[in-house]
Amino acid sequence: MRHEATSLVAALRAPSPTCSFEFFPPKDDEGEAVLWQTIADLEPLQPTFVSVTYGAGGTSQERTVRITGRIAGQTSMRPVGHLTLVGQTRGEIETVLKQYAAAGVDNVLALRGDPKGGPRAPWEPHPDGMTYAIDLVELAADLGGFEIGVAAFPEGHPDAESIEHDAEILVAKANAGAQYAITQLFFRAEDYFGLVERVRARGCDIPIVPGIMPILNFAQVARMAELSGAEMPREVLEQIEPIQEDKAAVRAKGIELATQLCRDLLAGGAPGLHFITLNRSKATREIFEALRADGLV
Numbered sequence: 581m582r583h584e585a586t587s588l589v590a591a592l593r594a595p596s597p598t599c600s601f602e603f604f605p606p607k608d609d610e611g612e613a614v615l616w617q618t619i620a621d622l623e624p625l626q627p628t629f630v631s632v633t634y635g636a637g638g639t640s641q642e643r644t645v646r647i648t649g650r651i652a653g654q655t656s657m658r659p660v661g662h663l664t665l666v667g668q669t670r671g672e673i674e675t676v677l678k679q680y681a682a683a684g685v686d687n688v689l690a691l692r693g694d695p696k697g698g699p700r701a702p703w704e705p706h707p708d709g710m711t712y713a714i715d716l717v718e719l720a721a722d723l724g725g726f727e728i729g730v731a732a733f734p735e736g737h738p739d740a741e742s743i744e745h746d747a748e749i750l751v752a753k754a755n756a757g758a759q760y761a762i763t764q765l766f767f768r769a770e771d772y773f774g775l776v777e778r779v780r781a782r783g784c785d786i787p788i789v790p791g792i793m794p795i796l797n798f799a800q801v802a803r804m805a806e807l808s809g810a811e812m813p814r815e816v817l818e819q820i821e822p823i824q825e826d827k828a829a830v831r832a833k834g835i836e837l838a839t840q841l842c843r844d845l846l847a848g849g850a851p852g853l854h855f856i857t858l859n860r861s862k863a864t865r866e867i868f869e870a871l872r873a874d875g876l877v
Contacts, residue, residue: 588658588687588727589759591628592787598628598852599868599877600660600789603859605632605643612643614859621861623655625868628852631689631762634662645676649683660729661685664693665716669708673716677723689729689762690716690753694807703739714749714756721757730754732761732788734771738809747778754786761786762854764808765793765801767816767837769844790845793856794863795834798824835863839870846876853877 591598601622606612619630632648634641644661651659661680665673680688692703692713705711710719713730720726730753733746740746750761766772772790779788795801798820805812816837823829842853853871855864871877 588629588660589787592760592789592851597846597850597877598789599625600627600629600631600852600854601864602631602633602791602854602856603647605634605641605647606859611859612647615647618857618859618861619651619655619657622857622864623657625865627657629658629660629687631660631662631854634664634691634693641676645679645683648680648685652684658687659685660687660689662689662691663716663720664691665705665710665713666693667696667706667709669706670710670719671708673710674719674723677720677726681723681725686725687727687729688720689731690720690758691731692716714753717753717756717758727760728758729760729762730758732763732775733809734763734766734768734775734790735810743774744778747775747782750775750779750786751782751784754784758786761788763788763791764810765791765805765856766810767805767813767841769841769848772845772850773848787851789852789854790850791854791856792838792842792867793858794838794867795820796831796863797827798830798834801834831863835866838863839867842867842871843874843876846871 603615603618606615630651632644634644648659648661651657663673663676677688690713710716717728717730720728732750736743736746740749763772776788779786793801802812819833819837820830823833845853857864868877
């Protein structure tokens with residue numbers, strides 16, 4: 581049902597900022613019903629693309645491929661299928677890429693993924709698998725037919741030697757065939773712009789889309805930030821900690837902070853905004869409406 585004449589990469593390089601949403605594969609049918617309602621709520625906003633995260637192995641993987649394919653076939657939205665290396669052989673990963681292609685999904689986000697023991701656990705590749713995201717980029721590029729995105733880390737990947745080395749890895753992924761990047765969550769616009777500057781200084785013009793997650797549940801977002809290596813800045817904590825027992829106040833402040841972050845990012849030239857929705861639409865729509873009222877999206 582999609583009718584875009586423009587590729588995702590072309591849209592990211594166009595003057596007008598893009599808007600996109602990230603979902604995750606639910607664990608059960610009830611969660612999937614919630615997801616499809618969220619998709620229905622967000623489709624009228626006409627996002628440039630939506631992405632579906634990937635759980636390697638079993639039901640989660642199957643739901644990811646099935647949901648992503650259904651978005652491609654039954655909605656007006658362009659889906660991006662996430663794919664990781666966790667616990668899979670090279671052949672199994674290649675099969676998933678072919679399943680995406682058969683379902684009409686021609687955009688993938690190539691990720692190493694978190695170790696089975698959690699984001700901070702040591703990485704252990706499958707004996708017949710791959711070790712780095714760049715290996716997956718090369719595989720998808722060799723198969724052909726995909727626009728390929730990768731992850732980026734405004735504060736550096738937790739395993740990176742330095743933020744400079746982290747930027748070099750992103751440039752290497754671009755040289756291997758990655759055409760755009762989406763960042764992990766972060767809270768300071770300067771962290772994002774610092775990453776962009778480091779990448780541009782290395783002669784790479786890959787579009788880097790900031791990933792946005794509003795603080796709606798303080799403990800949950802603080803935990804996700806810790807696991808991803810993002811810092812919860814003092815200036816954010818000073819506004820959230822005094823009200824952390826008041827859920828409604830935290831939610832309102834979180835949306836206010838995320839909206840201002842989006843304004844700062846767009847004012848500084850970010851190519852778009854990628855909202856990490858956690859399969860709920862209300863907060864994302866509130867931020868989007870505030871930005872639309874400003875004439876920014």
